[in-house]
Amino acid sequence: MVTTLRDVADAAGVSMATVSRALAGSSVVAAVTRERVQRLAQELDYQPNRAARQLVTGRGQAIGLVVPDLQNAFYASVATGMQRRVRDAGLNAMIADTDEDPERELEVLGQLAMVCDGAVLASSRTSDSALAEVAGRTRVVLVNRVLEGVPAVVGDNADGITQALRHLAALGHTRIGYAGGPPTSWSDARRREGLRAAEAAGIASAEAVVDLGAFRPGSAGGIDAADQALAARVTAVLAFNDQLALGILGRLADRGVPVPERMSVVGFDDVPVARLLAPPLTTVAVPALEMGAAAVDLLLASAPETRVLPVELQVRRSTAEPCPA
Amino acid sequence: MVTTLRDVADAAGVSMATVSRALAGSSVVAAVTRERVQRLAQELDYQPNRAARQLVTGRGQAIGLVVPDLQNAFYASVATGMQRRVRDAGLNAMIADTDEDPERELEVLGQLAMVCDGAVLASSRTSDSALAEVAGRTRVVLVNRVLEGVPAVVGDNADGITQALRHLAALGHTRIGYAGGPPTSWSDARRREGLRAAEAAGIASAEAVVDLGAFRPGSAGGIDAADQALAARVTAVLAFNDQLALGILGRLADRGVPVPERMSVVGFDDVPVARLLAPPLTTVAVPALEMGAAAVDLLLASAPETRVLPVELQVRRSTAEPCPA
């Protein structure tokens, strides 16, 4: 059987209370006893039963992560960053995937909440009200979304858009398509705002950016997006995220449209494969690993702060001057 | 506060024992009582405390997954497949990433084991003996590795290699490089065996395949692999996995080597991006989602079976006849 606190206590000839305190490093127990107990615990390979501990303390020694789709490398990175930090804190990470289904979001969050001390919710798609409600019940930090009173870590969406637009404008593009993400995506809304702000600031000439619509997440949406871009006769397309950009690139290649000669493409996120594509994708780098780690920090510190991380355009070879034709 | 079993019991005017049994659907409690209790539990929004339940039953209502690297889309897919099945079973999934560190593997597994009813271990890198030891202590199913007495689900590595080699040979390649994965990888060992078996079976002419070496996981290893392939003057390279193939493709593009004209590349796994690359990658499709799901099935059924899933070469455009030059 597995060794329990009682076993260690018996072996050490002290009470379970003393063992508990000794292992917690409490200074109230004599140093000599503490060390003896710790050594014994080591020898017996004692592992505290987390269920029992959680039952009495209420803390679960684990924190959860909810992402819409692990297949999206961006979320995989957030997960990795989060998980590293969680491990460093001596806790466990529970990762759940909602399959892009907003319904499931609250459901899995509820499941996790019972086992976890807190959860980080990435790219939440549920309504503000529902979100506020669960945030009131369980400790939550948001990634890629802000909501009054809930800690969050986000990338600087507007700045990313500005950088991308400035780059495209500098190349001479005057008709730029924006391929949007899910309508309920907070990030998408922010990026659209950034688009309008950039236009207003004169970064791109007025009327320069055309809305290509909202596309399904996953690279499949890229097929539609690419077709829309072609139909709209834009010379550049700015994609909601890299996954979509990937799909666009693929579709463009299928239709024989050379990138960047006849169409410039810029993504958002800078997932690891972006630089391995042909052509390597120009994209706005979002520090996904840092975001995951920062979210954990906020959760552990219970700081109701919203931290915005800088993003930076990576100019690669999927963008060029528009073809004069 | 959160409603507990006692609250429901008080509300229903019965004992906690009856409530517990009623909610479990036990036929020993009268139908009318059972329904009343269930209705009341619903109204009070009763959620059983999993920690308490686990403490007494020993079962944790969760199953774990250990992967070397979530950033590798293959593992992300395994995770997704696993997670879906776990959710369908009404359980939670805990996913842990070892960062490719074999040391951490047992460590995180130990952590998970305390909270989970079982774990699926993907691409385990630890020694047979250590693995057998933990398998004896906690319920484990392996993915991409087989070990006597431990249930497992694997892809048909040898067949995949055979298909790839046959394809390359049919195209006329007579000098094919194999870019290997981590030396402790069970899959890599199996694929190398497949290579030798295929040679022996005369699928590729003898001496046709040259060992390019073992490369670091992650696409960074692809740089070395591509350089080795070029140095070895092979006309085609078969990569341990798609991640490596991606890196190879990237490096080849950087060095101005056209694919597939001067170098054919074939991967293994068929990660989602493979078909979006330029050129789309010829690769051996491994049913990662199914593998994740199957692993959960095996775990839940506690069937000591080892299930081998078929793989299938996807011929795309990264392979062609060797350049006559």
Next chain:
DNA sequence: TGCTGGGCCACAAACGTTTGCAAACAATCG
């Protein structure tokens, strides 16, 4: 009426911790 037996339910123990409180002991001081 008295017994038996089945149907339904309650009692209470157990799971492995943490932690408030009190006890034991030693040391210091008056």
Next chain:
DNA sequence: CGATTGTTTGCAAACGTTTGTGGCCCAGCA
């Protein structure tokens, strides 16, 4: 030497469930 303080330890309750065991009640039968 007694009282007081301070240090170290043990006792026991509590966390919220599940489940074995036993009790109660009522129906049916002799």
